């Protein structure tokens with residue numbers, strides 16, 4: 207199979223590149239394009255952003271474009287997918303800190319246009335906070351683009367595998383959730399010790415994710431090969447939350463490196 211290819215699978219466009227660097231460049235290209243076209247069309251661009259190891263190279267790429275003078279975030283508004291709960295924003299393990307390190311401090315994004323769910327909200331007010339987050343997205347005219355990664359268990363944001371119906375899952379709003387055992391195991395990489403992993407999080411709902419006008423899913427490395435194949439080729443099931451993207455397939459672009467695409471077949 208050619209190392210660079212674009213194919214259609216289950217109604218979605220799937221772009222494959224030989225390595226993570228090249229795949230991340232394609233993701234950065236699509237973000238830059240959507241920023242430019244949305245700013246031109248409606249005066250601003252509203253981006254849903256992701257954290258984790260995978261998008262780090264994408265953010266480095268966007269920051270480099272900004273430094274080179276070609277890309278401004280002055281008219282960009284961002285909403286992050288998730289945040290641990292509870293956590294202080296200045297905690298180096300918070301996703302607010304992650305975003306500051308990898309993107310916010312490196313570009314000209316105005317501070318009050320960068321939204322990350324707040325891990326310090328008292329629990330009694332979490333529902334109010336998450337409902338407000340959804341209202342802000344709506345008031346901003348919805349997401350022009352949602353950038354996603356995929357967990358080894360198929361999660362998108364922290365929408366974890368769960369025993370509920372597809373209809374319930376696709377209507378799920380932004381909310382407080384318990385992290386799945388696979389997610390907690392993978393978070394040991396960041397927290398250093400299983401006992402220190404924060405077991406709950408605030409996550410953007412599947413509803414908000416699926417409402418984005420464009421969805422870019424970036425997955426790299428051999429550890430993602432099996433779940434990528436299940437999400438793209440398997441049935442739509444809440445056991446694999448990323449398979450719910452098939453319900454809006456024509457708005458989804460999967461960007462993969464060769465190792466992550468290895469189990470897709472031809």
Ligand code: PGA
Pocket residue numbers: 257258259260261354355356357358361362363
């Ligand atoms: P990763 O996380 O990029 O660190 O593999 C992806 C995800 O859980 O969405």
